[in-house]
Amino acid sequence: MQKTAQLNKQLHLLDLSTQRLLVAIVFISIFTMAVRVPADTDTWWHLRTGQYIIENRSLPLADPFSHTKLAQPWINHGWLAQIFWYGLYAVGGWAALALALAGLVSLAFWFVWKQVEANVFVAGFAMILGAIVSSVVWAARPQMVTFVLTAVVAYLLHRFKRHEGPLLPWLPLLILFWVNIHGGFAIAFMLIAAYFAGEVANHLTGHQADPVVSWARLKYLLVVTLISLAVVVINPNTWRMWLYPFQTVGIEALRDFIQEWRSPDFHLSHAQPFILMLLLLIVAMARSGRDADWTDLALVGMWTGWALFAARNIAIFGLVLAPVLARYADLAWRRQWQQWGYQQVPFASLASARPLKNPQLLLNWILLGLIIVAALIKVIIPLSPQANLKAEQDSLPYEAVSFIQEELPPGPIFNSYNWGGYLIFRLWPDYPVYIDGRTDLYDDAFIRRYLKVMVADEGWQHILDEDGVNLVLIETNSTLAKFLSLDPAWSEIYRDDMAAVFSRVSVSP
Numbered sequence: 001m002q003k004t005a006q007l008n009k010q011l012h013l014l015d016l017s018t019q020r021l022l023v024a025i026v027f028i029s030i031f032t033m034a035v036r037v038p039a040d041t042d043t044w045w046h047l048r049t050g051q052y053i054i055e056n057r058s059l060p061l062a063d064p065f066s067h068t069k070l071a072q073p074w075i076n077h078g079w080l081a082q083i084f085w086y087g088l089y090a091v092g093g094w095a096a097l098a099l100a101l102a103g104l105v106s107l108a109f110w111f112v113w114k115q116v117e118a119n120v121f122v123a124g125f126a127m128i129l130g131a132i133v134s135s136v137v138w139a140a141r142p143q144m145v146t147f148v149l150t151a152v153v154a155y156l157l158h159r160f161k162r163h164e165g166p167l168l169p170w171l172p173l174l175i176l177f178w179v180n181i182h183g184g185f186a187i188a189f190m191l192i193a194a195y196f197a198g199e200v201a202n203h204l205t206g207h208q209a210d211p212v213v214s215w216a217r218l219k220y221l222l223v224v225t226l227i228s229l230a231v232v233v234i235n236p237n238t239w240r241m242w243l244y245p246f247q248t249v250g251i252e253a254l255r256d257f258i259q260e261w262r263s264p265d266f267h268l269s270h271a272q273p274f275i276l277m278l279l280l281l282i283v284a285m286a287r288s289g290r291d292a293d294w295t296d297l298a299l300v301g302m303w304t305g306w307a308l309f310a311a312r313n314i315a316i317f318g319l320v321l322a323p324v325l326a327r328y329a330d331l332a333w334r335r336q337w338q339q340w341g342y343q344q345v346p347f348a349s350l351a352s353a354r355p356l357k358n359p360q361l362l363l364n365w366i367l368l369g370l371i372i373v374a375a376l377i378k379v380i381i382p383l384s385p386q387a388n389l390k391a392e393q394d395s396l397p398y399e400a401v402s403f404i405q406e407e408l409p410p411g412p413i414f415n416s417y418n419w420g421g422y423l424i425f426r427l428w429p430d431y432p433v434y435i436d437g438r439t440d441l442y443d444d445a446f447i448r449r450y451l452k453v454m455v456a457d458e459g460w461q462h463i464l465d466e467d468g469v470n471l472v473l474i475e476t477n478s479t480l481a482k483f484l485s486l487d488p489a490w491s492e493i494y495r496d497d498m499a500a501v502f503s504r505v506s507v508s509p
Contacts, residue, residue, distance in 0.1 A: 016364040019120050023113075024368055026124045027106060030131045032375040034105035037382050037391040038097040038140035042437040043085075045421035046078065046141055048428060050086025053079060059236050063441055065424045067412045067432040068467060074441050075237045075244055077183040078142030085140050094388040097140040102379075104144050105131070108319060111151035115158040115323035118330035126329060129280075130322030133273045137260075137315040146184035147315065149174060153188045154320050157195050160221070161295065162211050167224045175228040179235045186245035187316060192225050194302050198295025210293040248440050253447035255310070257417075258439065264311040274314045278304060281321060284328035289335045296324050396422050397499035400473060404431065409493060409503045414469040416478070417450065419499075423473070434469070456483040472502040 016024075045065065053059060063074040076082075088096040109127060116123040137143060152174060159165030171188070178185040199213040213221070233239050248254075254261035264271040281300060285292050303320055306313040381387055392398050397419055404427065413431045415423055420436025427433075435442055435450050442450075453460045456479050464472075472490070474480050476499060484490045484502045494501035 016361060016368065018364065021364045021368055022120050022124050025371060026113075026127050027109070028371055028375050029128060030109050031102045031106045032378050033131060033135060034102035034138055035098050035379045035382055036101070036138065037388055038094060038101045039388070039391070040139040040141070041396075041418050042421050043097075043140045044425035045436055045438070046082050047086050047089055048425045049076065049079070050082035050084075051090075053083055054086065061236065063438075065428055065432060066434065066436065066441075068434055068446070069441055070432065072441070074438070075183075075240055077179070077235075077237065077241065077244060078181060079236065080177075080180045081142035081145045081182060084145075085142075093385065095383040095385075098382055101138060101140050101144060104148050105138055108148045108151040109322075111148075111155040112319060112322050114155055116326045117162075117323070118326040119333070122330045122333055123326045126322045126326035129273065129277050129325070130318040133277050133318030134315040135318075136270050137312060142182040143184055146178070146182040146187065147319065149178050149181070150184070150187050150191070150316055151319055153191055154323075157191055158323065160217075161195065161199070161213050164217070167221065168227075171224050172228045172231050176231045176234055179232050179241050183241070183244050183248060185232065185241075188228070189225070190302060190306075191299075191320070192221065192228075194298040195295055196221060196225075198293065198298035201294035201298070205294065207291060207294060209290045210295075244440070251439055251444045251447070253444045253451070254439055257447065257451060260312040261310045263308055264314060271311065271314065274307060274317060277318065277321070277325065280329065281325050284325060284332045287332035287335065288328045289331060292328070296327075299324060397473065399496055400494055400499035400501055401426050403494045403501065404471075404473070407493070409501070410470045412468055413471045413473060414453065414464060414467070415473045416454075416475055417447075419473065431471070434467070453480060455479050461487070461489070470504040473499060474502075476500045 048065070049060065052064065059079050060074060060076055062071045063069045064071075085097065085100075088100050092099075109131060112130065113123070113127060116126065118126070134147070137147065153171065156165065156167060156170055156174075160167055175185055175188055178188065195213075196218065199218055201207075202210070202212045203215070229242075232241050235241050237244070256262075264274065266272060266275060285296075285300075299320060303313065303317040307317040401423065408430070411431050412434070413423070413427075414434045417435050417437070420433045423431065423433050424436055435447070439447065449463060451457075453463050454474070460480070460483070472480070472484060476495060476497060481500045481502075484500075485492055489505055490502045491505050492500060493503045
């Protein structure tokens, strides 16, 4: 009997129903999309910091990487993720980072899938669209762990509301882990606030179309939130992490200068799926034939607002609202077919999990095999060292940095903000950077001082003199490069299509 039961279980696993095939296609697609050259401009300094922590067996609580903020207090909130990313890089290079990135994205959407309550066709569409929308931030950075933890917290709150799931001890433990991973832990409290406000509104308006959290459980949610807030201090920076999210958002130069902190530019192709998803949400809610859940409305309102405020928040919009889109789109889909006179939604039977006959089962396995082969072909390309080197050469001053490493012109250096992290990775400690992506370290006043030099505003030479700069590495077509090429105090010692290097004439090696 036991052998028969095991055999039946094995045969059940081999029963690739159309529903299982569709789910497999969704996750293979998401994983394949996420396998990419994993580095962006900030990945480099995160890797170097992870290396620093491992080699020194201590956390840098003061800046070691720049000459402008050297030894000043630095809240390095992503230290645990930096160890993770550098450990992978040390063992498997860029390929390991690319696969880990795809794994984190897939894990995040597995928690999204657990929140979806819809026909598998609608659910799959919402998942893929949510993945495309959120893909704007997929890179080997600590924020990718925030991406996963956001999905986990959203799942816990979904289960708390719709299935009376527990939040203790999971939510405080997640916050404790999260605050040592990335400053994005504040997202958890934003999600909680949306649920709390939405459920209060559900009570006040008498909403009955969805499960409504009782007043007693709302008190429980409040207690869990207070416990979660309390554990935020358990990190190397202690109570400062309570204030960190507000301090970061308060840096005005972020919105003025850094693209991911600006409102999205919808002329850019990568921002347009966000508009599509938002419009589909509005249409689905309007055509669902029922009152919208106030918690869903709170989530839509909150993350639409934040996505319009800063482009980086589009990723959380896609992640958090994919289940909401699926739920209302499924209702609207069914209602529309019923209005057309159909009692059953077309194709719904294809998505059932019933056992298949041999020809169809074989066809499903062949189709899955072909999809896997196609995915492997696509995945192999960004895993190669050649692809990563080419991406580095195409987007970063690879040759200019190699020139500096060979010639060793005298520093200190002034560098482009966008290249600071890369220079930390390749030139530190010989050349501490002038500025890099750690905007919370440099603060608003310093960033504006940097910008004054970059646009060659009045007094820019004085700033370089005051900061002791003897070497400049900037974009070839920048305003500063044009002014330096005309200034007799500076000599251009290297130039290519991407970067130019200038050395102060009065300084001898």
